[in-house]
Amino acid sequence: MSYTLAEIGEHFGLKVEGDPALTIEGLCGLTDDLPGRLSFIGSPKLLEQAARSRIDAFITKPGMVVEGKVNLYSDDPEYAIAQIAEWFRPAPMLQDERIHPGAVIGNHADLGEAVRIGPGVILGRHVRVGDHTEILAGTVIMDHVVIGENCLIHPNVTIREHCSIGDRVILQPGVVIGGDGYGYLLRDGEHKKIPQIGGVIIDNDVEIGANATVDRGRFLSTRVGRGTKIDNFVHVAHNVQVGEHCLLVSHVAIAGSTKLGNHVTLAGQVGLVHHIDIADGVTVLGQSMVTKSINEKGVWAGSPAQPADLWRRSVALAYKQARKR
Amino acid sequence: MSYTLAEIGEHFGLKVEGDPALTIEGLCGLTDDLPGRLSFIGSPKLLEQAARSRIDAFITKPGMVVEGKVNLYSDDPEYAIAQIAEWFRPAPMLQDERIHPGAVIGNHADLGEAVRIGPGVILGRHVRVGDHTEILAGTVIMDHVVIGENCLIHPNVTIREHCSIGDRVILQPGVVIGGDGYGYLLRDGEHKKIPQIGGVIIDNDVEIGANATVDRGRFLSTRVGRGTKIDNFVHVAHNVQVGEHCLLVSHVAIAGSTKLGNHVTLAGQVGLVHHIDIADGVTVLGQSMVTKSINEKGVWAGSPAQPADLWRRSVALAYKQARKR
Amino acid sequence: MSYTLAEIGEHFGLKVEGDPALTIEGLCGLTDDLPGRLSFIGSPKLLEQAARSRIDAFITKPGMVVEGKVNLYSDDPEYAIAQIAEWFRPAPMLQDERIHPGAVIGNHADLGEAVRIGPGVILGRHVRVGDHTEILAGTVIMDHVVIGENCLIHPNVTIREHCSIGDRVILQPGVVIGGDGYGYLLRDGEHKKIPQIGGVIIDNDVEIGANATVDRGRFLSTRVGRGTKIDNFVHVAHNVQVGEHCLLVSHVAIAGSTKLGNHVTLAGQVGLVHHIDIADGVTVLGQSMVTKSINEKGVWAGSPAQPADLWRRSVALAYKQARKR
Numbered sequence: 001m002s003y004t005l006a007e008i009g010e011h012f013g014l015k016v017e018g019d020p021a022l023t024i025e026g027l028c029g030l031t032d033d034l035p036g037r038l039s040f041i042g043s044p045k046l047l048e049q050a051a052r053s054r055i056d057a058f059i060t061k062p063g064m065v066v067e068g069k070v071n072l073y074s075d076d077p078e079y080a081i082a083q084i085a086e087w088f089r090p091a092p093m094l095q096d097e098r099i100h101p102g103a104v105i106g107n108h109a110d111l112g113e114a115v116r117i118g119p120g121v122i123l124g125r126h127v128r129v130g131d132h133t134e135i136l137a138g139t140v141i142m143d144h145v146v147i148g149e150n151c152l153i154h155p156n157v158t159i160r161e162h163c164s165i166g167d168r169v170i171l172q173p174g175v176v177i178g179g180d181g182y183g184y185l186l187r188d189g190e191h192k193k194i195p196q197i198g199g200v201i202i203d204n205d206v207e208i209g210a211n212a213t214v215d216r217g218r219f220l221s222t223r224v225g226r227g228t229k230i231d232n233f234v235h236v237a238h239n240v241q242v243g244e245h246c247l248l249v250s251h252v253a254i255a256g257s258t259k260l261g262n263h264v265t266l267a268g269q270v271g272l273v274h275h276i277d278i279a280d281g282v283t284v285l286g287q288s289m290v291t292k293s294i295n296e297k298g299v300w301a302g303s304p305a306q307p308a309d310l311w312r313r314s315v316a317l318a319y320k321q322a323r324k325r
Numbered sequence: 326m327s328y329t330l331a332e333i334g335e336h337f338g339l340k341v342e343g344d345p346a347l348t349i350e351g352l353c354g355l356t357d358d359l360p361g362r363l364s365f366i367g368s369p370k371l372l373e374q375a376a377r378s379r380i381d382a383f384i385t386k387p388g389m390v391v392e393g394k395v396n397l398y399s400d401d402p403e404y405a406i407a408q409i410a411e412w413f414r415p416a417p418m419l420q421d422e423r424i425h426p427g428a429v430i431g432n433h434a435d436l437g438e439a440v441r442i443g444p445g446v447i448l449g450r451h452v453r454v455g456d457h458t459e460i461l462a463g464t465v466i467m468d469h470v471v472i473g474e475n476c477l478i479h480p481n482v483t484i485r486e487h488c489s490i491g492d493r494v495i496l497q498p499g500v501v502i503g504g505d506g507y508g509y510l511l512r513d514g515e516h517k518k519i520p521q522i523g524g525v526i527i528d529n530d531v532e533i534g535a536n537a538t539v540d541r542g543r544f545l546s547t548r549v550g551r552g553t554k555i556d557n558f559v560h561v562a563h564n565v566q567v568g569e570h571c572l573l574v575s576h577v578a579i580a581g582s583t584k585l586g587n588h589v590t591l592a593g594q595v596g597l598v599h600h601i602d603i604a605d606g607v608t609v610l611g612q613s614m615v616t617k618s619i620n621e622k623g624v625w626a627g628s629p630a631q632p633a634d635l636w637r638r639s640v641a642l643a644y645k646q647a648r649k650r
Numbered sequence: 651m652s653y654t655l656a657e658i659g660e661h662f663g664l665k666v667e668g669d670p671a672l673t674i675e676g677l678c679g680l681t682d683d684l685p686g687r688l689s690f691i692g693s694p695k696l697l698e699q700a701a702r703s704r705i706d707a708f709i710t711k712p713g714m715v716v717e718g719k720v721n722l723y724s725d726d727p728e729y730a731i732a733q734i735a736e737w738f739r740p741a742p743m744l745q746d747e748r749i750h751p752g753a754v755i756g757n758h759a760d761l762g763e764a765v766r767i768g769p770g771v772i773l774g775r776h777v778r779v780g781d782h783t784e785i786l787a788g789t790v791i792m793d794h795v796v797i798g799e800n801c802l803i804h805p806n807v808t809i810r811e812h813c814s815i816g817d818r819v820i821l822q823p824g825v826v827i828g829g830d831g832y833g834y835l836l837r838d839g840e841h842k843k844i845p846q847i848g849g850v851i852i853d854n855d856v857e858i859g860a861n862a863t864v865d866r867g868r869f870l871s872t873r874v875g876r877g878t879k880i881d882n883f884v885h886v887a888h889n890v891q892v893g894e895h896c897l898l899v900s901h902v903a904i905a906g907s908t909k910l911g912n913h914v915t916l917a918g919q920v921g922l923v924h925h926i927d928i929a930d931g932v933t934v935l936g937q938s939m940v941t942k943s944i945n946e947k948g949v950w951a952g953s954p955a956q957p958a959d960l961w962r963r964s965v966a967l968a969y970k971q972a973r974k975r
Contacts, residue, residue, distance in 0.1 A: 026847075026869070027847065027869045028869045028870060029868070029869055029870075032869060032870055034870075037869075076837075078835060079835050079837060079842065082835060082842065082843075082844040082845065085844065085845035085847050085869075086845050088845075088847045089845045089846075089847050090793065090794065090811045090812050090847070091793070091811075092792065092793075092810070092811060095756070100754075102754055104425075104427055104444040104445065104462075106420070118772070119754040119772045120445060120463075120754065120770060120772050120788075120790070122443070122444045122445050122462040122463060122480070136790070136792075137754075137772040137790045137792075138445075138463060138481075138770075138772060138788060138790045138806075138808070140445070140461070140462045140463045140480035140481055140498075142417065142461075142462075142480070143415065143416075143417075144415065154808070154810070154829070155772070155790035155792070155808045155810075156463075156481055156788075156790055156806055156808045156824075156826075158463070158479070158480045158481045158498035158499060158535075160417070160479070160480075160498065161415045161416075161417060162415050170830070170843075172826070172829040172830055173790075173808035173810065173826040173829055174481075174499060174536065174808060174824060174826045174829075174861070174863075176481075176497070176498040176499045176535040176536055176557075179479070179497040179498055179499075179534060179535030179557065180495070180497055180532075180534075182534060182554070182556045182557070182574065182575070184554055184572075185403060185404055185407060187401075187404060189570060189588075190530075190552050190570060191552060191554050191570060191572065192404065192407065193407075193495075193532065194407040194410065195407065195410035195411050195413075195414045196414075197351075197352065197410050197413045197414050197415070205840075207830075207843065209829060209830075209832060209863075209865075210808075210826040210829030210863040210865070211499070211536050211824070211826055211861050211863055213499075213534075213535040213536055213557045213558070215534075215535070215557070218354070218410075219351070219352045219353045219354055219357060219410075220353060220354075220357055220359075227840050227841060229832070229834055229841050231832045231885075232826075232829065232832070232863045232865070232885050233558060233576075233863070233883060233885055233901075233903075235556075235557050235558055235575045235576060237575065245839060245840060245841060247834070247841065249832065249905075250832070250885045250887065250903045250905075251558075251576065251883075251885060251901065251903050251921075253558075253575045253576050253593045253594055255574075255575075255593060263839075268903045268905060268921050269594070269903055269919070269921045269939075271576075271593050271594045271611055271612055273611065286921055286923065286939055286941075287612070287921055287937070287939045287953050289594075289611055289612045291611075303612050303628070303953070304640065306644055310644060310647055310648065311644075311647075313647040313648075313650050314643045314644050314646065314647035315954065317643070317646055317647055317650065318643055318964045318967070318968055319956055319960060319964050321964065321967055322960055322961075322963040322964035322967055323960065323963075325963050325967065429750075429752055429769040429770065429787075431745070445770060445788075447768070447769045447770050447787040447788060447805070463770075463788060463806075465770070465786070465787045465788045465805035465806055465823075467742065467786075467787075467805070468740065468741075468742075469740065481788075481806055483788070483804070483805045483806045483823035483824060483860075485742070485804070485805075485823065486740045486741075486742060487740050499806075499824060499861070501806075501822070501823040501824045501860040501861055501882075504804070504822040504823055504824075504859060504860030504882065505820070505822055505857075505859075507859060507879070507881045507882070507899065507900070509879055509897075510728060510729050510732060512726075512729060514895060514913075515855075515877050515895060516877060516879050516895060516897065517729065517732065518732075518820075518857065519732040519735065520732065520735035520736050520738075520739045521739075522676075522677065522735050522738045522739050522740070536824070536861050538824075538859075538860040538861055538882045538883070540859075540860070540882070543679070544676070544677045544678045544679055544682060544687075544735075545678060545679075545682055545684075558883060558901075560881075560882050560883055560900045560901060562900065576883075576901065578883075578900045578901050578918045578919055580899075580900075580918060594919070596901075596918050596919045596936055596937055598936065612937075614919075614936055614937045616936075628937050628953070629965065631969055635969060635972055635973065636972075638972040638973075638975050639968045639969050639971065639972035642968070642971055642972050642975065643968055
């Protein structure tokens, strides 16, 4: 794929200063420093480094000019280049046929317009798939699953029975939706299984990273709210309610029935115990363990978690005392 | 699915007080508060909240009456509702045929009575599957694997060659049994692979959560004892011996050759170093790292782990000192 | 499989002392103590235990004789037995045909000599596979992927489009290569996806454990260097550059754009924040969180990480103070 800067400027509404016929073959970051590419800068501090680089063209802000390069202007250069990146994104689909003959479609399937289903995909009975959704190779969708419009379900995903996926949801490879929650009762020295008869509801615009899992609820549904983005290896246990526009970074583990508000950020490897509530706008720093509800917006850290400032002081003090020894 | 309380009472041996013709369409927890449902309470403290709820019927203990509701009596209400939940559990199977024509069955397979094999399942050579076991879509079972009776193997599971699975074992989607253990020898600055020629033995009544892994042994077998329940993303390394009726919660990582006794509980994100022994009945709290053998029953916590009381005091002290600054 | 010690001694160049006609049926560790097996010892301290065991034969060092057993001599007994283990490793392949008729091979595939492709494997368009590489059942390889020679790709692996795998690479079951990196821009209260248009480059002699993931880069490629060994559940985020001969143990999480030198060892459950550099030869102990670049070789520990000695003193001090209470 290659495009002229004129094409890019016109389509994305960016004014081009310099040779509009220049062709770029890809995008890159400033430090990648590759010829034939378009990059971006958001701060005047980077102007000199950009000018010295081998990169041919930059998206920059009005009033910030990279000397000797083609400049495209945007009020939001990073967002602009993210939109342009869509043009360079390789198509994920594996085959030419809309429904690959090697897919297995169960009875009573209800497939929308322009749905694409890859080879080796297994759809159970009574599955509904919305318009323009793509389900890639090797994915298994069990009975009575509902998937919305414009979703992209990558290979080797499993969605178990009676789960529901919204519109514009992206599931990376290996994701498991609706595995049984981890529920047992200790009776006579043995752990008896509690059947997990609830489902999972994934709202619109959610993305879930490779090999992450969202377990089904015990009675009702585990829920992930609109616009929430979940990274690889995140564990969302049964009955958890995740709010809207949350960020759950890699290896986060949320135990059963815990509730997250909106715009909650859990950094990598954070753990939350069960049956607690986390308020809107809370951020928890990496490797922390939250053992109690957090009732107002703020930054928390530590294991067990405390307000981040207190945690920072306690860590600094511990290392300071140790240094004296 | 819907049932009358009379049907439920009769089948599960629960005395019904109130209208036995009342139909329920599902179960729920007390706080879910939904009409048309059956719930349970185990403590008299909840009687008032139950009476105020919109829930139609409760399983409660003899002598505890939820006013204005249909009451069903059990000495163990939570266990009773777990048993009733089986009636509401949707069937997991994907197809009508016992052996789906889209499955690949290797030579010398030995399939028991009423075995069900889903579409896209691949069975290697010399695989044995016990009576009434179900293997769902997209799962791969390699050569010389033995699977017992009444197992439920969910989609997209992998069981590598020469591993052995007991009776009534449940593997959630994406589980990997028998991946190579992580074994290398540093020679001339390079890590040379140590072939992992042992297998994995999973005993009866074990359940393993979505995307969890149990690695094969270096010479002999990694073992998971009877009745042990393993949550999502748990890592059981090569040569590990897990006892009976253990609970290994999400993201637990057990390094090579470590041995767990019976009834050991490892909470979420706990790590155990290699070549240590953990006694029967030990509990380790979340995010702890156990670096030495633990020789008697007790609760441990911290990274590195100490008896939980000591850990609690050390954490409280650290935060107290920091608060003074 | 069984072999005489004469066969083993001759093939691997080990002098045999005792009955060379003795047949062994497998290998084991010293503490496994099984008859009919060959084991090894590397230290004279173990000579007595070895002599008392039921094991029939030992690889030992010249000058170290296990009394009453057949002895085979090597300057490197552990490495010798690792090489012999190859003879006892069960073949992983599932079928007799080179290309299973149940595999789906996309257009413009370029398959080398003696490539083996299992049932249920899906290859996209323009995929290249080098000589003698084996791709096992249920694995999905998307468009424009390049795989080198003598690789072993286990079942249910996913390699997304435009990723590149070197020679002699081993991917355990469930591995995901090239899932989208976790990149979003917060605009108007919503997390907008940044398309991840880079790929992943896995160099020669890399091994990746079950269900581990390596995400594709934002603009360019995420890289894993030659000879690096990655354990189960390791997360390598977008744009990360892992050097040569590193060890990344189970549940390690490396955030975006972080760079590791060569011979870096990250123990289990270690986390690294984004955009930091780790020098050659650094070791980080289990459950540590590295929040800053580490510029020279050494051992680090703690959350946040410090030089390991300092961390050890701070932990010892904290527990000591708590004991006084």
